[in-house]
Every structure is written in structure tokens, then in C-alpha cells.
Amino acid sequence: MTKVDSNLLPKVVSYWKEDFISCKRIEFSQTFSKKWEFFVGGIGEIFSKLSKMSPKLDELAEIFVGLQTSADLIYILGKIRDEGRYIKVYSRATGKVYELERGVLKALFKGSELKRYEMEEFRHYLLFPYYLTDKGAVLIPEREFQREYPKAWGYVKENEEKLRSREGGKMNHSEWYAFGRHQNLDCHEQPKIMTQVLAQRAPLKITNFHATWCGAVRRMGDLYVH
Secondary structure (H helix, E strand, C coil): CCCCCCCCHHHHHHHHHHHCCCCCCCCHHHHHCCCCCCCCHHHHHHHHHHHCCCCCHHHHCEEEECECCCCHHHHEEEEEEEECCEEEEEECCCCEEEEEEHHHEEEEEEHHHCCCCCCCCCCEEEECCEEEECCEEEECCHHHHHHHCHHHHHHHHHCHHHHHCHHHHCCCCCCCCCCCCCCCCCCCCCCEEEEECCCCCCCCEEECCEEECEEEEECECCECCC
């Protein structure tokens, strides 16, 4: 903690109040809504009208967030060349080039790469240590991983210490090579609309690629959101 001279404190408070803090009045009834969205002035009127419009996006489709590996430097690999059974990739975690089995890699878009109206060629692969089943994504058992994908397993073992130390050591267990978060792993290969989590515009892309840290909208029933 930084100690502040008591003589300077009034000047600091005045500086923040004048340049960074704006005080407005809101109706007390707004605090009873499920979502706290405090907008005032002209912007408040616009958002008030939007909130009353129907249907809303979450009434038409399922919205989910992108992948959260907690070790992107290891799992997200730069695309170099497709060599058939193997794919040559670059790892930022080790600074090395590898040939890994195609069966354990997924084409990937990063949220920062999404642009409106464009279908660019993907530039990354995701090391995906899961099987997709009717019941969801299942982590590939260690022995099976080693037998079916020996090159990829060798790369994972090379990074074992870093993977086990993730999240303050919480990943130091038998499933140490799993992603940090398991939500929505079985959603990404479906046709969907992807967008960035935080964006000033709407960079939307229709794709069935995997994605990191993106908001995504997928089909619900027979309905697509346009």
C-alpha cells in the first residue's frame, strides 16, 4: 500500500472528482431488477427502449463463452504446414516447432482475429486432449493418449511442470493436462455465430471452428440467429 501525504489528499480527491467521476441520479426501482444496468441521460433512454424490445437473443439461441484453457501458450499452437497425418506447428511456450498428430488438434480462431464480414484462413491450432461423445467432452485417459498420440503426449509431458502449477497448484492432480475450465467444450464444432466478448462493434463470424474467449451463439432447435 502506498502512503499518501495528508496535505495532498484533498487535491487528489478534487482531481479525480473533476476529471473521472460523474454523479447522476437514478430511480431506486432500478435496483430491484435482476440485472443492474445503470444508464442515465440520453444513453439511458436508448437502453431503456432496447430492454423492452422482444424477442431477445437469449430467447432465440443459446449463448456461450469460448475456450478457457488457463495455459494458452501451451495449448494454442501456431499453424505452419499440414503434412497429412501430422501437422507442423509452433509453440510459444517452448519456442520450438513440432509435428503433432492431426487427431488431437482443432482449427482455432482467437477472439482478437474476428472481423466483420470476413472469413479469413485460421492461423492457429488447438491441442484438444478430449474425446467428444454424446454425453459431452471426455478427457483422453493418460495411457490411451500416450498410445494413440505419442508425439502430442511428448509435447504435453514437456510442459507438465507448467501445467501442474496452473491456478496456484490446483491442477496438480491426475488430470493435470486438462483445460482449466470444462464448460462448453462440446459446443464448438456446431455451426454458430462468433463474436468478441468485448467489442465496440459487432465483429460476427459464422463458423464451426473452435474459439478462445469469444461469445458464441449456436443453433437452438431448427432456428438460426441471423
